[in-house]
Amino acid sequence: SKLDRDILKIGISEEPETLNIWLASDTNSRKILSLVYQNLYIRDPETLKLIPWLAKADPLYDPEDLSYTVKLRNVKWSDGSDLTADDVVFTVNLIKQFKVPQYISKWRFVKKIEAVDKRTVKFYLSKPKAIFLTRSLGIPIVSKKEWSLVVKKALSKKKSYKALINHKIENPLGCGPFVLKERRCGAYIFFEKNRFFFGKGKTIKGRKLGPYIDKLLFKVYRSADVAILALKKGSIDYYWACIQPGHVDGLSRDQNIKVFVSKKSAFYYMGFNLRKTPFSDPYLRRAIAVLIDKKFIVSRILQGFATEMSSVVPKGNEFWHNPDLPMYGAGLTRDERIQRAYKLLALRGYSWEIPPVNDKKEVVSPSTIRLLDGKPMEEFTILTPPAGYDPHRAACGTIIQEWLKDLGLPVTSRPMSFGALLDKVKARHDFDTFILGYGMLSLDPDYLRSFFYSKNNRTRGWNMSGYNNKEFDKLADASLAEMNNDKRRQLIWEMQSVLLNDIPYFPLYNPTLIEAVNNKNFTGWVKMVGGIGNIWSLCSVKPAQGTSKK
Amino acid sequence: MPLLEVNNLSIDYKTSSGVFSAVKNLSFSLEKGKSIGIIGESGSGKTTVGMGIMRLLADNAIVQNGKIIFKAEDILTMSEEKIVALRGGKISMIFQAAMNSLNPVHRVGDQISEVLQVHDNKLSKNQADEKVKELFKDVGLSLSRISDFPHQYSGGMKQRAVIAMAIACKPDIIIADEPTTALDMIVQSQILKKLKEIQKKNNIAIVLISHDIGVVSEICHDIAVLYKGEMIEYGKKDDILASPLHQFTKKLISSCITLESIKNLSEFRGRDCAGNTYCCDSHNKKNLIDQKDLILEFKDVSKCYNSGRSWFNRRADRVAALNNVSFNIKRGEIFGLVGASGSGKTTIGRILVKLEKPDTGTITFNNMDVKNLKGRSLKEFRKKVQMVSQDPYQSLNPYFSVYDIVAEPLIIHTEKIKKECLVLISSLLEDLGLFPAEEYLYRYPHQLSGGQRQKVAIARGMVLNPEFMLADEPTSMLDSSVSMQIFTLLVHLKKKLGVTFLFITHNIAAAHLLCDRVAVIHHGEIVEMGDCKKIIKDPQAEHTKELIDSHPEFLLKTRY
Amino acid sequence: MTKKNNNYLKDIMERLKSGMFFQYLVFLWKNPIGKCGVVLLILFGVMAVASFVPPLIDPMYHPMTGVDPDISNVTPPGFNHWLGTDYMGRDLFSQLLTGSRVAFLVGVSAAFMSMVFGTIIGMTAGYSGKILDTVLMRTADMIMIMPTLLVVLLLSSLFGQLSIWTIVLLIALFRWPGVARVIRSQTLALKERPFIDAARISGASSVRILFKHIAPNVLPMALLFMTFRVTSAIIIEAVLAFLGFGDPGTVSWGMMLQWVWKTGNMFQAPYWLFPPGICISLITLSFYMIGRAMEDMLDPRLRKEGIQD
Amino acid sequence: MDIKSFFIKRSVEIIVIFFIMMTILFLLFHFAPGDPVSMMVDPSMTSEDAQYMISQLGLDKPLLTQYLVYLKNFFQGNLGNSFYYGEPVIGIIGNRLPNTILLFTTSIIISAFAGVFLGKIAAWHKGEKIDTFGTIAALVCHTLFLPWTALIIIWVFGYKTGLFPLGGMLTPELWINPETNFLIKGIDIIYHMTLPLFTLCIIHFGSYMLIMRSSMLDVMGEDYILTAKAKGVSDKCICNHHIAPNASLPVVTSIGLSLAFSVNGGALTEIIFSWPGLGRELIFAVTNNDYPLALASFLFIAIVVLIANFIVDILYTYLDPRIKY
């Protein structure tokens, strides 16, 4: 049992596929690498405000030459060498040179970056951008020592970016609280405490940082059930993945287990193809919105582990969320919803062979809805990810299909594999409606622009609905340039209300994240948006009380 | 005191449909060095007796009463160890299907040495091997084949190996259950000779089980005849052959097609179920045959088979089945083709009916070259040439009713409606002795006896009124009395409808009975051809003599 | 008129009674294993038919979309829900019944199709010989070594979710080689049988020989294989659904297992976990038993090839 | 035909099949909708960035060029790089394949031996209790639904009784300890292999046993067994020396035929027991549109089956002297 308390064991659901930070796109690689590569600023777990991490203090903005100056702490890489301004400059230049797709869009407007001295970096922007602080500076800093040779070699190749991501990293050099010791594919990843961790013993935002554990072991459990059993058995102390609501009952009964339910910055929605009839008609979209019973979805399908979403920005993101938006039939019964949607469409000019509501205002089973031009509506589909990937969205699809049928809409729900779904929706724009979601939205609502800006309405662009609204575009441009947070909030709120009026996407729910730890050996997890699997937790988790280290 | 004494033995089988007594109150005795033959028709309980003596009866068999005394001890009540030591040691057995008596995954030599080692555990492997070599010599097998696997042996060789196994421990008794049934005449006679020789040499007593009176008469001193599990006759061989008492024995002896029986019959009569009497006087009908009118001509026909299966060494194992065969058949005659097994008789037949292509040579039928037949002319040819094949159990589609089988050529070649077909077929079946036709029309082949099946096959051949009929050993799978019926039928058809026959057989006696002319074929070559009577009386070719000699002694003694 | 019909009927009866198939049926019933299988199968058949009933009683018993308005959680068996409900409040018993229908549909149709493919291809290959034989059999060998499940999984994940009929078709497409091989070897043996020669001598064309003479003879074997294919088709569908690659629009047992698995109720709700798993085993068992009983009636030499899977 | 040309023939066959399969798979992946780039759901990635990535990965070239490049690389021993691992596919497969083969072959060998042994006993005691019970058990095991069974086995043996680990291939705590020696590591792997192996054997032994049993019964009715009895050979020797070798031939055939089937079960077991093998790698790669990895994994699984089949054939010639290729 000494062994048990020496090593913190964390279960993960899949093998982290790569340790190359520029390639890593799967969640597990990112989880692992987040312990190694650190950012200049991170979010405070309680207030969610950005606080300096590698940086010493908040950046200094000079409106004169549109520059930000960032001072660095005295940070050492895990091999003992210093992290300098050069490393930061190198990282940004690497992103720009290789056009690393995950980051480049946030750096295009940065004109120049220079190392003022060993611990000072200065960024020059080409025009004011609100997202610089929140988005651009969120990059992991890599060591020049580790990467400069790789970069040189890759640049000499024809496909330099490919060469960069195909470079195999065995042992990433970072400055996080842990250093990777051993990785055995498919079995485990083993970390040890980083002796040179800059935060050790420091108190940041009232938290005295560790790490208090010497060894950290990641074990792979491919099946959630088995991982849960392992957690109960004590083979792992924490399962770093979202747990299904069904497990909660069993877990809460166990004395050693503590279940954490945390908010998630996520957004699950139903999208419409606005490029073609019939969904180009906002009335139809609104009618559908009325028919959808989010309460049912949240309470039944998600078993209460979610919140209904009323806007495109999650409620949990209090600063940016606009609380005052149309609710589309909240609180109505099934029949009332049908009646309201029917009224909406009937007024608009839709007709039925047998209307869903008869003369006596009773709901009956309808047939053949006709569009404005008098033609019967053609069959359409709701595309959802497969149940194996996400059972909730697939179930939503099925349930929504039944609801829409009540209004006579000829619809089938069709789950399809994620790749094929995205290909249809994003690359080929060949769809009617779909249900998708983002599990990890940035807290900065900049994504509104990506999703609905008319210029992004193209192949592989993020405006998948094909939303095109001049007014919205203007608001979006303004919000990007606005450097004052309060003013920017006003703009973002306005954008939300425009969107909820037009409904290119109809927000459905925002799931909460259920996680569980085994408290027997370790305690001190830090809960924040996105769960307890964060750098704060790993810097504060301690061996449980009453266990003396012998 | 006799070596083996069977007293009042009764054996029953318990089956789902009740108890069936296979052997009833059987008694016989056997002296050292003597032999007894047990004969009877299929299912009469012969094998059951043999198994009883070995105490190897099936699980559902019950010995009701009786004793089997071997050297003053009752086998049936002996302890398990004793009987195991006895088996293969003092009493050994050659089984009915000797072809399958060897374990396919062990080497033949090893299988023989196993007997030796089982019964003498002091024997070393080498000593055993030495003994096996001796045994191989004794039974006339080549020593180089000792470590071959059974599948590399021919039927005759397997039989010899089994005999070697049986005599390995110098037993007192060998029980030989139909030791030669599956073999051709020549091999059969060789094996029987060997058995006799070994018996003499080692002074072994033999119980020979057979349904063929010829085989039994060749070896045995005594004969017991079984009929439905009861022994209806028991005595010295000569007595029984000369003056059979029981009706069944008489039938058994008389229906045996022997050269002798033919001698006495210049004309023989058959009666079918319908009660019609045919008079088959084949030898007096020569005048009907037009000597010049050739219906069929074979010229220099050769045929090779690939026996290698692979596509890598295709040329390696080629078997020359036919080698420049030439003969012709006159319209209206029965032409016989006689030869030992594997001599190429069936091959000739298959080439003739265009189931197989010859490598070289030409076949002309009615002055048409068979090779060039295609489409329409082929259909015409098919209409005129028909065949009855060797195995009545295989030549009828088990999923077709008798009606379907016989009607098939009609459906293919004519536009007759079902009613017409029915009438036609009914009359044909009745003509062939399947009376009343309605009873048979919707039966399936498995509901017919062997002879009835062969009749249906003939009906199928006859339904289109062909000119030429190929009969490939039509009776080799049938017992002798049924064979006689079929022969009668063939002669009747020839007479009534003027069909020309090519009659293939390995039984020279049968050929003699039916044919006008015969050709003797050996290793794919015709060694002798001409008038049937003349050839049997005065065979020229070595092989013909061999063929005639291979007939059981009992038959040859009476040769004229 | 009636007399003629009577005759005709008599004719058919006569044929049936003396025909092989009737005897097979009788034999099947006489064999204890076969009887057991038949009884089980009838049970599942009854379940399949009964599956139409619950939704008529109350729409909340609709297996896919009906939810009990009072229940929004997994509940153990009770008066209203004999097997309890799933996490959304859907009735498990009616899902189980519907699963039986889907299993039959998938199993029998996939097996039937693969049997038809396999038989036709096997007969053609065996009868024609030469190049066609080689080509067909090499193809069969190639498909045979493909792990069907993985292939179907691969296809379904590449080309989006597959509907139940596509799955059936795919299973059939990948399941014929076993049948074809056995049918081919049977055809090869049959081809040498004198009754085929006899038919040729009677002037029958190849097509006639294939479909009139050979087909009925290989049919029992093909049917035997069909029963084994039924089991494998059911299992493949169940596994696909279990892994989340099934047709989401159908409630199959595999789908039920997937729900219980994916929603984390695996070890919490045995009344949800056990029935579908047991049903899958039992229905495959019943077909397997019937297959084995049929096997006893057929040629022992041919039967060992490819029985499994 | 001698064994050498048999070897050549089969090798040629395997190679041809391999290339045909490779081509078919290549086409399949090419025409399948979706690509790894569209799987990246980072809202800040613009469409230019995505396009750039596609061209970097070489996915924008015409089909033929892509195929030829693939072939060329193939002959240089390069099957491409995984989109997600960023490493050469060969390396990943080299890492996973041994695990798969370990589990796969041991399970087949154990279940075949168990099946043969139990089938022999059942047939020898035909009609007795042991036979009835054994046959029913085999039938039931054979028709068990694998994923379901596997999860229940984990629950019972891994969790409730805690006798065995819940999954994985090794105990990381042991392996990270530098003092652990090879023996212990080996035992650790075997310990982890127990449950997946047990599951696979439970599912597979049934069919082998049933085949063995029925073929034993067939062989027992053969004439050469009667001959052996008549020779005075003891029962035990007849069973082991005369019946069993003949009766196990169909089992060997059925192993060959069921290999592909075993691969399916193997992949499922790998997923449920977190066994780091090729089967689950394939499924994972396929769901993530990682074409190079999926293609290569599939090919290697096929190769394993082909070679295993080959070995079974050779084994068969060895066991049955009648077969000559």
Ligand SMILES: Nc1ncnc2c1ncn2[C@@H]1O[C@H](COP(=O)(O)OP(=O)(O)OP(=O)(O)O)[C@@H](O)[C@H]1O
């Ligand atoms: N194990 C058994 N169970 C039931 N009946 C049997 C069994 N063995 C033989 N019989 C029946 O006992 C009778 C005698 O069989 P046996 O094998 O002794 O005949 P046979 O004279 O040797 O015939 P054949 O010449 O065909 O070999 C037959 O009617 C047969 O059907």
Ligand SMILES: Nc1ncnc2c1ncn2[C@@H]1O[C@H](COP(=O)(O)OP(=O)(O)OP(=O)(O)O)[C@@H](O)[C@H]1O
């Ligand atoms: N399809 C074949 N493939 C290879 N060899 C064959 C084939 N058919 C016949 N043979 C060989 O050709 C030779 C002649 O065979 P055929 O069948 O004509 O003999 P047969 O005289 O009819 O013998 P039996 O009296 O046994 O019927 C034999 O050696 C046989 O092994």
Ligand SMILES: [Mg+2]
């Ligand atoms: Mg007999």
Ligand SMILES: [Mg+2]
């Ligand atoms: Mg012949």
